[in-house]
Amino acid sequence: MVKVNTGTSVLGHAVAAPRTPDEATLDRVPNPHPGENYIARFTAPEFTALCPITGQPDFALLVIDYLPGSWLVESKSLKFYLTSFRNHGAFHEDCTLRIGKDLALCLEPRWLRIGGYWYPRGGIPIDVFWATGELPTGTFVPDQGVPPYRGRG
Numbered sequence: 001m002v003k004v005n006t007g008t009s010v011l012g013h014a015v016a017a018p019r020t021p022d023e024a025t026l027d028r029v030p031n032p033h034p035g036e037n038y039i040a041r042f043t044a045p046e047f048t049a050l051c052p053i054t055g056q057p058d059f060a061l062l063v064i065d066y067l068p069g070s071w072l073v074e075s076k077s078l079k080f081y082l083t084s085f086r087n088h089g090a091f092h093e094d095c096t097l098r099i100g101k102d103l104a105l106c107l108e109p110r111w112l113r114i115g116g117y118w119y120p121r122g123g124i125p126i127d128v129f130w131a132t133g134e135l136p137t138g139t140f141v142p143d144q145g146v147p148p149y150r151g152r153g
Contacts, residue, residue: 002026002081002102010077018084021098026106027077031068037110037139040072041065044082051121052089059119060092063144064103066112067136073107092118096128104132111135117146 003025009015010027018024044062051058062082081102085095096116104112113131127146135141 002106004028004106005077006071008074008077010080011074015080017080020088021081021084021102024081024084025077026081026102027074028071028106029074031070031072034068034070037067037136039065039067039139039141041142042073042075042078047082047085047095047116049085049092049095050087050089052091055089056121057086058092058121060095061117061119061146062096062099063115063117063146064099064112065114065141065144066103066107067110067139069108069110071107071109073103092116092126093128097130100130100132111139113141115144115146 002021005025005027008027008029009025042064047060047062049058050056082099088095090098096114100112100114103114109132111132111134113129116128118126118128
């Protein structure tokens with residue numbers, strides 16, 4: 001489970017990136033517009049983790065959309081958190097769901113979804129999706145914009 005910090009432990013500080021997700025901290029800051037229905041999107045086009053069996057790198061495009069409640073995620077801490085998976089061995093499904101659940105725990109969002117679009121290894125791409133509950137009526141959420149696999153790039 002990720003550590004959560006209210007404030008900025010990374011932003012404005014020279015710190016080393018965590019080596020594993022268990023060492024990472026996600027910083028959250030107050031949302032200046034908690035009553036508004038808006039979506040914040042983070043896209044990580046070069047996400048990397050390790051296959052837990054072979055130790056070979058796996059690559060994904062992650063798209064994270066959330067409707068903030070009281071908190072926003074501080075982007076440098078998110079970047080460091082995602083970087084911490086580079087030396088972490090886990091299957092695609094586990095990485096995607098762990099990130100989604102860790103962000104939901106940290107942010108307590110009104111709604112969150114993550115799409116993990118994994119590049120193929122062995123000729124099979126794996127796309128993993130997870131969301132918290134139902135999106136409030138009337139909230140605009142754009143398509144994640146990632147087409148079905150036909151040679152991504």
